Amino acid sequence: MNQDCTPAPAQDDAALRDAILSKMIYDVGGREERASPRDWFLASTLAARDGIVDRWRRSNNEVASSGRKQVCYLSLEFLIGRLLSDALGNLGMTEQMRRVLHGLGADLEEVFAQEPDAALGNGGLGRLAACFMESMASLSVPAIGYGIRYENGLFRQLIRDGQQQEVPEDWLSLGNPWEFERSGITYDIGFGGHVTVGPDERMIWQPGEVVRAIAYDIPVVGWRGRWVNTLRLWSARATDPLRLDAFNSGDHVGALAGRVKAEAISRVLYPGDESPAGQELRLRQEYFFASASLQDLIRRHLRLHGDLSTLPEKYSVQLNDTHPAIGVAELMRLLVDVHGMDWDEAWEIGRATFSYTNHTLMPEALESWPVSLMERLLPRNMQIIYMINARHLEAARAAGASDSLLSAASLIDEHHGRRVRMGHLAFIGSHKVNGVSALHTGLMKSTVFAELDRVCPGRITNKTNGITFRRWLLRANAPLTRLITDTIGPRVLDDPERLADLIPHARDAGFQESFARQRLEAKQNLARIVHLRTGVQIDPHALFDVQIKRIHEYKRQLLNILHTVALYNAMRAQPMGNWVPRVKLFAGKAAPSYHRAKLIIRLANDVARVVNRDPTVRNLLKVVFLPNYNVTLAENIIPAADLSEQISTAGLEASGTGNMKFALNGALTIGTMDGANIEISERVGLENIFIFGLDASVAVPLRRDGFDARAAVAASDELDAALDAIASGVFSPEEPDRYKGLVEALLARDDFLVTADFDSYLRTQRQVASRWQHPADWWRSAVLNTANVGWFSSDRTIRDYAEEIWRVPAGLATPPG
Incomplete structure (x- = not known):
């Protein structure tokens, strides 16, 4: 450079x-x-x-x-990478x-x-939090990120016999030179016990168990090093001493049981919640970090400013999804029970302090907890939630809300075993609630929060996500960065929207050649990684067709696999066809208890095994599943991608940020009109993106009313053949029925409209191949993608938050002068 x-x-x-x-x-x-x-x-x-x-x-x-106002960013994940x-x-x-x-x-x-890689996150939610922390530092927005110092994080993914296996991620085994243990900053976090009324009628919670939260700080450096913020992570420690008598008597397990239970809180990210014990641990984690963070905030505020009534003037607390939503009730407990504040004053302070980012439109993904669990584990918080709900519903009733509206807007879901709706709690406890793309925000108002939007109008706003281009271009793709700065000058390093200066060069043959050359260099590097990790040889000159993200049915890796099988069938049927050499590359982790997602991983690996060994396709098609997807692997994949798969069911992906990273590096997107794909298409132009499938206006009611998958299959020879090959054991000859249940379930209930969108996806993939065969057209579109996505910088997103939600001044990433 x-x-x-x-x-x-x-x-x-x-x-x-x-x-x-x-x-x-x-x-x-x-x-x-x-x-x-x-x-x-x-x-x-x-x-x-x-x-x-x-x-x-x-x-x-x-x-x-x-005395500047600070942002406190509460997130269960921070996927910070190296x-x-x-x-x-x-x-x-x-x-x-x-x-x-x-x-x-x-x-x-x-x-x-x-x-x-720091194992502090899983996917987009945690990576977004990391991008936001970097941008806040780059814009000199004073901020503290609060999370959990997971000793093992999510898990390290191994692929054995095509199947995902989870082993502990030991990222801290050799220590972390970036962190500072703050042994003097500790807070006691209570669980269980009972609540009594004190002589002054103040409620007194007497926990049955106390866990200590210890702070570990990591500096977050902004661009050009002008500002450094703090990522504060909490580690759980037992407060009860070792039961030495039990240990010496031979009861080693019993002597350590309390310590193990306490320290399990900061052991693993997203422990399996299919069991009651797993659900309890998840709730313990969320309350642990929310309570410690809010206690820390109050301590700092009292030290610097003295009066808790000014809390909203000095701090803005952003709840990143529903995981920290219990903080709404916890702040009320701290202000009312611990600091003796009047309820109404405390509520107004809390609501003015909190804001909430929603990241999902799927009701099942909006967290809810059984009332019985909350009453047992957090008895005082549950009392406060009841009080919040009573006042909330009383105000809604006074405003003329019907009984059905009150039921839908209640914090307590009475229809599914009495559960606390954490998204509702975050919503009514915050002064602003934001979606993360224009489509997502609009659908929030009409679906998951329709009733709350009627009861509390004007609270929902949009803040389209962004990425830090400093990591995802400057660091991840040095050759492209050099080409850009040599062409349009170094000021682009400070202002990503100056990427638009590349537009006049998009048709220049010499620039296209240079652009293609740096891509080939990245593809050669990725080919070496693929061979090292999987043993598969791939051709860097082939079209690299990439889908890397969390494995989930709504993200539709299955749709991509079906296209892979259809393409394989076509190549075998027409061996002399004018085929574009293609590498299908997958990466991502499935939740340990998400059995269908894990089966899809196995299917991808089984398809890869058969295709990669078949000499009839003459290496025209290769399929790769790269294990243990993380930030570092993404930094090697994204600069090498030609085609970015963003194929979620329309109306279900809140935003996506991988789509932005790929486009920034010049990959062309194939995707549905979902999440931020819509805004990307508006920026880069519909002629420079491949859009297919149903849009949300059709997909949402179709999912609600049901879709006849069998009819769609009957109408598509390619889809019928692909499903038949999978169900009959072509890709699992040692166990022919391995995927029979997967196919039957898809035909019986296609919740994510895979069969509905298949033919459109297949046609659009043919358009991709046609464009690839015309290099000048392809590279012109690639350059225009890079040139037109500077707006998706997380700097822009943070400025929007700072100005419209947090009310804090944001500086400039550009240097003085």
């Missing part, structure tokens, strides 16, 4: 070299001549961290001295670190590879 494209390093090469060697000796305990790549990673990280800490202290001191490359890039130190390490006999890329 050109020297003027990045900020000036904070120290010269000699000083950085001395700092690294000092860390190697005094912190790592190593020797330069015997240092391993891991030793160099630790020494380099610690040397860079020192400079970050100085900036971190300045940022915190500036907030404390100025931090060293991100931090060095934002500090402008990447090339300097490369030079210095090379002089010491170490390779920077090998050093980067020593850092494990």
Whole structure:
């Protein structure tokens, strides 16, 4: 990258070299001549961290001295990925670190590879939170991200005999040089017990169990290193001492039972909730981090400002989905029970402080908890929820709400075993509720929150998601970044909307050739990774057709597999056809208890096994499932993708952010009119995106009323043949009936309209192949995708939140002058 494209390093090469060697000796305990790549990673990280800490202290001191309003971002996930490359890039130190390490006999890329991906998230929700934290730092928005320090995170995915297997993710086994344990910042979190009335009529909760939350802080560096925010993660510790008498008597399990139960809270992200014990652990996690975060917020506010009545003036708390929704009731408990505030004043303070982001339109994905579980585990919070609901319904009744409207708007669902609707709690406890794409926000008003929108009008707003282009272009795709800056100048590094300056170059043959050349380089790199991890050889000159995301039926990996089978059948039937060589690449994890999603993973691997071994397709078609999808793997896949699969059932994907990352890197999207695909199509032009299938206006009522899948199959020879091949065991000859149940279930109830959209998808995939055979047209569209998606920067999204929801000033990512 050109020297003027990045900020000036904070120290010269000699000083950085001395700092690294000092860390190697005094912190790592190593020797330069015997240092391993891991030793160099630790020494380099610690040397860079020192400079970050100085900036971190300045940022915190500036907030404390100025009294600026801060954002508290509560999220159960933060999928932050590797931090060293991100931090060095934002500090402008990447090339300097490369030079210095090379002089010491170490390779920077090998050093980067020593850092494990932080296992703090699963998919889009956690990655969005990470992008938002980086953008808040880049825009000098004072912020604290609050979450859980999972020791094992989600899980590490292995593929054995084509099947997903889950093993613990040991990302913390060698320590984390980025984190600072704050042993002096701890809070007690109660569970169970009972509630009594004190002499002053204040409610007193006497928990039956207390778990301690301990803070661990990670600095979040903004662009050019001008501002550093904090990611504060909570670790659970038992408060009860080891039962030494039981241990010495031989009852080792019983002696440790309380400790194991307490510390399980911060052990695993999304423990299976198919059992009552799993549901209880999920609720314990959510309350644990929400309570600790709000106690921390109140402590800081009282220290800096003294008066809790000014809380909304100094803090804005964003609830990222329903996971932290219990915080609405918890803040009421803290303000009323602990700090003696009047109910009405506390409620107005809480509502003015909280805002809530909804991420799903599927009612089953909007969390709800059995009332019996809430009453047992969080008795005082449940009393508060009853009180909130009574006042909420009383106000709605006074405004003329019918009984049916009151039932739908109630926090308590009385029709499915009495459950607390956490989305409803977040909604009425917040002053703003936002969707994450224009379509999603509109559907929120007409579906999942239709009744609440009538009772509390004007609360719903839209904030279309965004991504941090600094990670997903500058760091993930250095060759494309160099091409862009060489063509339109380095200012684009500070302002992604300047990517539009590429538009005049889209028809330039020389620029197209350069654009195609950097893509081929990325594809060659990905081909090496695929071979290393799966043993499959793929042709970098083939069309790379990529679907990487959480495995879920509504995301319709099954539709993609059906097209793969149909394409395979056609290639075998017409071996001399004018076929476009294609690589179908899948990656993603299925929830451990989501058996159908795991079966779809197995089907993808079985199809890959048969197709990749068949000499009749002459390597024209290859299928790959890459295991253990994470941020680092995405950074290698996305720059290499030619076609981005965004094929969810219309009306079900709230936004998507993978679609933005692919388009930014010049991949063409094949997708439904769902989520942010709509806004991407408006930006890049319908001629530069491949849209297929039913739109939400048709798909939503069709899903509600039911769809005749058998009729759709009968009308499509290609679909009928693909389903027959799968059901009859063509791809599982050792167990012919393996997928019979999957196919029968699809025909009996096609909830996600796979069969309804298949023929349209098949026709559109043929259009993809036709465009690929005309390189000038393809690369013109690819360039225009990159040029027109700067608006999807998370900087723009954060400015919208800051101005319209949080009411905090947002700076500029561009440098002074």
